[in-house]
Amino acid sequence: MMGVIVIVYTITYHTPGRPAVSAIKASAIGLNRPYIVQLGNYLWNVFTRLDLGKSYLTNIPITAELADRIPVTFLLGAMSILLMMIIGVPCGMLSALKQYSVLDVSLTSFSLIMSAIPGYVLALLSAVFFGVVLRWLPPSGLGSWKSWILPVTCSAVGSIAVFIRMTRTAMLEVIRQDYIRTAKSKGLKDSAVIRRHALKNCMITLATVIGLYSAAAFSGSIIVETIFNIRGMGLYLMDGILARDYPVINGAVLVISLLVCVVNLAVDIAYAFIDPRIKAQFTA
Amino acid sequence: MAELLKVEHLKKYFATPAGQLHAVDDVSFVINKGETLGVVGESGCGKSTLGRVVLKLLDLTDGRIVFEDRDITSISEKDSIALRKEMQIIFQDPYSSLNPRLCVSELIGDPLIVYKMYNKDGRQKRVYELMDLVGLARRFAFSYPHELDGGRRQRIGVARALALSPKFIVCDEPVSALDVSIQAQILNLLQDLQAQQNLTYIFVTHDLSVVKHISTDILVMYLGVMAEKCESKELFRKPYHPYTKGLLSAIPVPNIDHVKRPVELLGELTSPIEPKDECRFLARCKYATDVCRQGAPTYQEVEPNHFVTCHNVREINNL
Amino acid sequence: MSLLEIKGLTIHYETRESVISAVNGLDLSIDESKTLGLVGETGAGKTTTALGVMRLVPDPPGKILGGEILFEGKDLLKATDNEIRKIRGNDISMIFQDPMTALNPIIRIGDQIAEVIQLHGNCSKTEAMVRSLKMLETVGIQPERSIEYPHQFSGGMKQRVVIAMALACSPKLLIADEPTTALDVTIQAQVLELMNELKQQNKTSMLLITHDLGIVAETCDEVAIMYAGEIVEYGSLAQIFRNALHPYTIGLFGSIPSLDKDVDRLNPIQGLMPDPADLPEGCKFHERCNFIDEKCETGELETVEVEPGHFVRCLRVAKGEI
Numbered sequence: 001m002m003g004v005i006v007i008v009y010t011i012t013y014h015t016p017g018r019p020a021v022s023a024i025k026a027s028a029i030g031l032n033r034p035y036i037v038q039l040g041n042y043l044w045n046v047f048t049r050l051d052l053g054k055s056y057l058t059n060i061p062i063t064a065e066l067a068d069r070i071p072v073t074f075l076l077g078a079m080s081i082l083l084m085m086i087i088g089v090p091c092g093m094l095s096a097l098k099q100y101s102v103l104d105v106s107l108t109s110f111s112l113i114m115s116a117i118p119g120y121v122l123a124l125l126s127a128v129f130f131g132v133v134l135r136w137l138p139p140s141g142l143g144s145w146k147s148w149i150l151p152v153t154c155s156a157v158g159s160i161a162v163f164i165r166m167t168r169t170a171m172l173e174v175i176r177q178d179y180i181r182t183a184k185s186k187g188l189k190d191s192a193v194i195r196r197h198a199l200k201n202c203m204i205t206l207a208t209v210i211g212l213y214s215a216a217a218f219s220g221s222i223i224v225e226t227i228f229n230i231r232g233m234g235l236y237l238m239d240g241i242l243a244r245d246y247p248v249i250n251g252a253v254l255v256i257s258l259l260v261c262v263v264n265l266a267v268d269i270a271y272a273f274i275d276p277r278i279k280a281q282f283t284a
Numbered sequence: 285m286a287e288l289l290k291v292e293h294l295k296k297y298f299a300t301p302a303g304q305l306h307a308v309d310d311v312s313f314v315i316n317k318g319e320t321l322g323v324v325g326e327s328g329c330g331k332s333t334l335g336r337v338v339l340k341l342l343d344l345t346d347g348r349i350v351f352e353d354r355d356i357t358s359i360s361e362k363d364s365i366a367l368r369k370e371m372q373i374i375f376q377d378p379y380s381s382l383n384p385r386l387c388v389s390e391l392i393g394d395p396l397i398v399y400k401m402y403n404k405d406g407r408q409k410r411v412y413e414l415m416d417l418v419g420l421a422r423r424f425a426f427s428y429p430h431e432l433d434g435g436r437r438q439r440i441g442v443a444r445a446l447a448l449s450p451k452f453i454v455c456d457e458p459v460s461a462l463d464v465s466i467q468a469q470i471l472n473l474l475q476d477l478q479a480q481q482n483l484t485y486i487f488v489t490h491d492l493s494v495v496k497h498i499s500t501d502i503l504v505m506y507l508g509v510m511a512e513k514c515e516s517k518e519l520f521r522k523p524y525h526p527y528t529k530g531l532l533s534a535i536p537v538p539n540i541d542h543v544k545r546p547v548e549l550l551g552e553l554t555s556p557i558e559p560k561d562e563c564r565f566l567a568r569c570k571y572a573t574d575v576c577r578q579g580a581p582t583y584q585e586v587e588p589n590h591f592v593t594c595h596n597v598r599e600i601n602n603l
Numbered sequence: 604m605s606l607l608e609i610k611g612l613t614i615h616y617e618t619r620e621s622v623i624s625a626v627n628g629l630d631l632s633i634d635e636s637k638t639l640g641l642v643g644e645t646g647a648g649k650t651t652t653a654l655g656v657m658r659l660v661p662d663p664p665g666k667i668l669g670g671e672i673l674f675e676g677k678d679l680l681k682a683t684d685n686e687i688r689k690i691r692g693n694d695i696s697m698i699f700q701d702p703m704t705a706l707n708p709i710i711r712i713g714d715q716i717a718e719v720i721q722l723h724g725n726c727s728k729t730e731a732m733v734r735s736l737k738m739l740e741t742v743g744i745q746p747e748r749s750i751e752y753p754h755q756f757s758g759g760m761k762q763r764v765v766i767a768m769a770l771a772c773s774p775k776l777l778i779a780d781e782p783t784t785a786l787d788v789t790i791q792a793q794v795l796e797l798m799n800e801l802k803q804q805n806k807t808s809m810l811l812i813t814h815d816l817g818i819v820a821e822t823c824d825e826v827a828i829m830y831a832g833e834i835v836e837y838g839s840l841a842q843i844f845r846n847a848l849h850p851y852t853i854g855l856f857g858s859i860p861s862l863d864k865d866v867d868r869l870n871p872i873q874g875l876m877p878d879p880a881d882l883p884e885g886c887k888f889h890e891r892c893n894f895i896d897e898k899c900e901t902g903e904l905e906t907v908e909v910e911p912g913h914f915v916r917c918l919r920v921a922k923g924e925i
Contacts, residue, residue, distance in 0.1 A: 100663070178704040185657055185699075186719040186768070187691035196718070197707050204709075276709055276752040326787040433875055434645075463644035464814065468858035468871030475868070490787065497860035497869070520862060534792035536817030538859055540844045544821055546796075549789040552757055 004257045005046065005250070009039055012246040042250070052251035057243055062251040065236065070255060073225070073232035077217040077259070079148070080156035084163050084213065087156075089206070092167020097194070099172065107164060114161035123154040123227040140229040155224045159213045163206075170205040174198045204275050207267050214263035218256050288452060288484050289315045289338070294347035296330070296337045303558035307333040309508040311347075312583075315501075317451075320478070320485040322499030322516065324492055324531075328553055330508040331488045332376075335454040338486065339371050340364055351452070369399060372445040374438075376457035382429040382440060388415075389425040391440055395447045414443040418473060435466035442473065446481075454486045459494060471498060492535055496520055504528050507556050507564040510583055514590035524592045524601050526569045563595065571600050605632040606808050607656070607776055612670035614651050614660055621880040625651040627832035628670070630906070633776065633825075636806040640819035640840075642855070643829035646876055649812045650700075652829075653778045656810070657697055658687050674776070693723040696769040700781040702761035706753040713739070713749025716768045723772045738767040742797060759790035766798060773805050780812045795822060816859060820844060828852045831877055831887040834906070838913035848915045850892045886918060894919055 013035055045051040052062040095107045130150060131139025138147040174180065175198055183197045184190075221234035229235070233252050240248030272279045296308040307330040315321045323331045336342045338349060340356065348357050356367060375381035382391055393411045396402055402410055412422055418439045429437055438458060445453055455474065459467040475498065477483060489495050495502055496516055503513045504525065512525040523529045530549035551568045563569070563576040573596060581595045586603055597603070614626040625648040633639045643649050654660045656672055658679060672679040674695065679687060696719075699705045707715060713735050720738075721731035736746040742763040753761055762782060769777060782798065783791040799822055802809055811823060819826055819840070826843040828836040828851065836849040847853050857870035874891040877883055883890060889899040898918055906916040915921070 178699055178701060179707040181659060182697075182699060182705045182765070182768070183707070184659055185691055185697045187688045187693055187722055188718070189688065197710070200709055201707070274709065277754045326789060435875060463876075464858040465644060465854060465872040466875070468860075468869040469873075471860070472869055472871065492788070493860040493862050496862060497866070517865065530789060532862075534788045535862065536791075536795070536815060536821045537862060538816035538820050538844075538856070539863060540820050540840055542820070542863070549792070552759060552790065553787075 002043075005043060005254055006039065008250050008253045009042060010035075012249050013038070015244075015246075046254070052254070053247040055240075055248050056245050062247055065248075066233065066251060066255055069231060069233045069236050070259075072230060073218065073221050073234060074259065076148075076151060076155065076221055076224070076230070076232060077214065079152045080159070080217050081210065081214055083152060083156040084159045084217075085210070088160050088163030089167050091160075092164045093171050093194070093199075093202075095164065095168040096171035096175065104168075108168070111161035111164040114157055115165075117158075119154065119158050120223045120227065122157060123150075123224055126150055126154055127227055140227075151224050151228045151230060154228075155217060155221065159216055163209065163213065166209045167202070167206060170202045171198065173205070174202045177201070200274055204271065207271055207274070211264040211267035214267075215260045218259050286317050287314050288317045288352060290348075290350040291338060292348040292350075294334070294337060294349065295345045296333055296342060297345045300557060305557045306330075306508045306559055307556065308337060309559075310583075311503075311505075311508075311510055313501075313503060313510075313513065315452075315484055315486065317484055318478070318482045319500040320487050320498055322495035322502040323486060323488045323505060324490065324495050324502060325505035325511075326490060326553060328507075328556065329505045330556070331490075331505050332456055334505070335373065335456050335486055335488045339373055339454055340367070341373070369448045370450050371452045371454070372448065372450040373454045373456060374441050374445045374458045376460055379429075379434070379437065379461070382437060384429055387426045387428055388420070388432075388440055391429070392443045392447055395444060399448060401448070410447070414446055417446065417477070418443045419469075433466075434462050435469060438462060438466075438470050439473070442470070442477070446477065449481070450483075452484045452486075454488065456488045457490070458487075460489065460491065467494070474498065492531065504531070507553065507559065509564055509580075510591070510593055511565065512590075512592045514587075518590060522587075522590070522601075524586060524590070524597050524603075525565075525594050526571050526600065527565050530568070565594075571596055606635045606675060607810070608632040608671075608673040609652075609656070610671045610673070612652065612655055612672060613668040614648070614655050615666050615668055616664045617666055618664050623879045624832055624882055625665075625879060626655065627882075629829075629832065629834055631827055631834060631837075633808050633810060635775075636808055637824045638802065638809040638811055638822055640823035640826045641810060641812045641829055642814065642816065642819055642826060644814060644876055646879060647829045648832040648879070649829055650780055653697065653780050653810065653812055656778060657691060657695065658682075659691075659697075689723070692719045692774075693772045694774055695776045695778065696772070696774040698762075698765050698769050698777065698779040698782045701785050702758055702765050703785065705765050706761060708753055711750050711752060712756070712764050716749075716764070716771055719768055720771050735767075735771065738771050739764075741770075741801070742767045757790075759786055759794060762786060762794050763797065766794070766801070770801055770805065770807070774807060776808045776810065777802065778810045778812070781814070782811075783818070784813070784815075791818075798822075816855065828855070831879065831882060833887065833916060834914075835888065835916045836914065837906075842910070842913040846910075846913070848909060848913075848920050849888075849917050850894055851888050854891075886916075888917075894924075 042053070045053065050063060054061050055065070091107050095104045098104050127139045127150060130137045137150050180193060180197055183193045221232055222238055225232045225234035226238045233255060237249060237252035240252060292312045294308055294311045298305040298307055311334060313321060323334060325331045333342065337344045344357070348355060350356070359367070386394070389408065389411045392414055393407050396407050396410060411425065415422055415425065420436060420439045420443065424432065424436065429440070459470050462470060471494065478485065487495060487498055499516045501513065502516050502519045504511045504527065506527050511527045512519065512523070519528065520532065523532050533545040533548045548570065549568055554567050561579055563581050566572050566576050569576065575595045581593050583591055583593045586592050586597055609629060609631040612626055612629045616623040616625055629652060631639070641649050641652065651660060655667055656679065660667060667680060670680070674690065679690070706712065713732060716738055717731040717735040720726065720734050721728060724731060724734070736749055739746050739749055744760060744763055756764065779798065783794050786794060795818065813819060823840055825839055827834045828849065830851050836843065836847065836852045843852065847856060851872065854872035858872065860866070860869060872891050877887060877890065885901045886899045886904055889895045892899065896919070902918055904916055904918060905921065906914050907921045908914050909920065
């Protein structure tokens with residue numbers, strides 16, 4: 001965390017172009033002091049008082065603003081990860097179990113195409129198509145449950161595509177293992193072999209991917225929130241960047257990286273629950 | 285006969301979270317020129333580590349290595365590179381020890397490039413010479429390892445080891461990954477080369493019939509320590525250490541007239557991490573007495589050139 | 604009547620690039636409570652044969668192209684998936700080569716054994732567990748360890764668990780595919796002894812796949828030597844060990860360094876096993892054989908019975924020339 005703060009702070013500090021404040025105000029909030037002193041102050045405030053400073057533009061404390069926005073982004077991210085698992089895992093498994101079948105080929109090509117389309121193109125197109133042309137779903141803002149559909153889907157599609165392929169690979173790997181052959185030689189039905197022996201082992205591999213993609217889901221929120229005009233952290237960060245509002249950038253990046261860390265920690269803990277080999281390392 | 289390699293009180297410990305792992309613990313031996321020392325033991329007994337420490341591929345914890353009357357225990361990096369010309373290794377797994385992106389002639393010629401020997405034409409000539417020597421047809425010179433079978437790959441490994449005309453080669457389970465008919469071909473090759481070039485081998489293996497076939501002397505290791513060492517045929521006629529006895533009785537013999545002895549060795553290998561000061565074989569030994577618990581036995585010469593590390597060796601064998 | 608009889612079994616692996624002829628018209632039979640050793644080198648098709656009997660040849664790319672596998676007179680190749688599942692693990696079970704990977708790493712070993720008992724034994728989960736503990740005891744593992752996971756066991760212990768699993772339903776036929784190859788000799792001796800004991804107690808027949816003639820000598824009643832997907836020689840233990848006739852069998856014996864006798868130089872078979880994607884015509888062994896004549900390169904081979912119960916697939920032996 002410390003590293004992230006220092007790096008981001010340093011980058012924003014050294015970015016050419018002056019921040020969005022007048023010279024008088026600059027000296028008032030200490031922008032004229034040396035870099036090291038400023039960084040030290042910032043770190044001190046973050047770690048002792050959880051104070052991320054105030055926005056240059058609005059003068060609203062960043063912590064307060066983030067507190068409003070984190071739940072929105074978190075919910076958006078969590079729902080898209082959930083969607084990724086709900087769709088990705090079964091599709092990937094089917095794909096692996098029916099390797100080289102029509103279903104497999106079409107799922108694989110679908111996921112290839114989807115992962116090739118950039119997120120913002122997809123988000124824009126679907127906002128225009130479903131929101132403006134068909135008027136099925138609201139194209140921007142957050143209100144009823146309907147307004148969640150487009151943003152969640154758009155931020156999930158890319159990772160669903162990748163997840164299908166990851167699941168497929170993981171599953172193919174698992175079903176070639178000797179213990180699957182052992183399970184079959186016991187006389188278990190194929191469905192029981194998959195359910196009891198393959199699924200959990202497959203999830204161990206996938207847990208890592210989920211951890212990685214949580215990062216993608218949270219950083220992807222920048223695009224989705226901007227396009228669908230959702231008052232989450234992504235939009236906040238985007239506004240900050242556009243306005244050169246450096247404390248905002250620093251604060252938002254800090255929180256996003258914190259979220260990613262938390263999710264990865266959760267994944268690691270989940271590991272220990274699924275995989276006895278890792279649990280043994282913890283208890284030993 | 286002139287002695288080529290002398291190892292004295294060699295120790296190699298690895299640090300693990302649970303304590304010091306005694307991989308090789310106080311091993312000493314002498315190998316004469318043109319002879320083969322077979323090192324046998326089960327997996328985890330430290331035999332491969334021993335081979336690597338002797339070649340200085342791993343740093344040793346304690347002890348002394350003398351090669352051609354020169355103490356090489358703590359020589360400089362530069363000298364140790366020069367030493368590689370004299371001492372080489374053949375690895376167990378011909379599948380993973382060869383760089384898959386190099387063709388056969390590059391693999392064999394690589395050491396020649398490293399040591400800047402020969403010009404380009406001379407090098408190619410030498411590569412062909414080596415290929416002839418190990419029985420690899422020249423048409424394979426530009427094939428890649430994955431295109432060849434295990435036996436041919438192991439021939440590459442042998443040719444690569446021979447490229448610098450070493451005096452001494454550590455063969456680390458060179459035939460374990462091969463089928464019997466191919467294994468026999470490689471064993472014959474190693475024996476022929478030894479006769480031709482007066483090579484000296486350390487032959488590390490878990491296969492007792494192979495080690496008997498190829499070795500002059502045999503060293504039996506158990507959990508990092510020397511259990512027994514003597515002349516090859518003698519070991520099979522007169523195994524004195526309880527572990528050697530057990531090991532010999534455990535080998536399935538491809539002869540239906542052979543009377544099967546009951547299993548002598550019970551249990552499994554104990555941990556080599558921070559061993560207690562007692563006989564390491566205690567837990568599996570059916571002859572164990574109180575004295576075995578009171579301290580580690582010493583390595584003693586019970587008969588001329590027959591060494592055993594066992595407290596009760598005389599009682600057990602009526603010597 | 605023999606318990607298992609394989610006639611003309613042919614299994615190929617078909618990929619876009621090539622067709623690998625793993626098993627080519629193989630004949631075998633195992634009598635009740637007898638042990639047959641199937642011996643051959645890597646790539647001879649031993650494991651594929653075993654998987655064929657279990658109907659577990661991975662498809663794709665594996666295809667069983669022909670033949671019959673008669674188990675108690677019933678053709679397993681014609682059995683429905685349901686029927687074959689009732690046989691697997693119950694009447695025929697299998698021990699695989701590598702105990703390190705044969706057990707599911709995330710399921711307690713007691714549960715893994717109980718699973719097969721519950722499946723075929725028509726019993727409750729509790730009863731299956733009780734029997735699973737008994738099995739563990741039979742193979743020399745303390746029942747308290749049933750709640751442990753495979754990584755907590757050594758290789759030899761894992762193989763004991765696998766054996767417990769395979770024998771849990773008292774199968775009539777046990778297929779053991781290189782059961783001790785991954786183990787150290789002293790552990791191998793313990794595991795072999797255990798298998799022999801249990802086999803005799805339960806009168807189980809066994810198909811033992813191995814490359815080690817020493818193990819064959821100690822455990823088998825009959826021996827089949829396999830080369831390039833065919834059985835080249837078949838006979839009783841004594842016939843094969845005292846009177847080997849096929850040049851390949853003779854070559855195999857010549858390749859093993861002996862512990863009893865002092866041999867200065869081994870007599871290996873020259874050359875290599877032919878590529879199963881491109882098998883030679885005629886006798887598949889002729890390229891490595893010291894006794895060939897022209898007919899071996901093209902001629903049709905037949906398996907002949909040279910003495911009662913001793914079969915050899917070699918033209919020159921058939922003509923009495925060797």
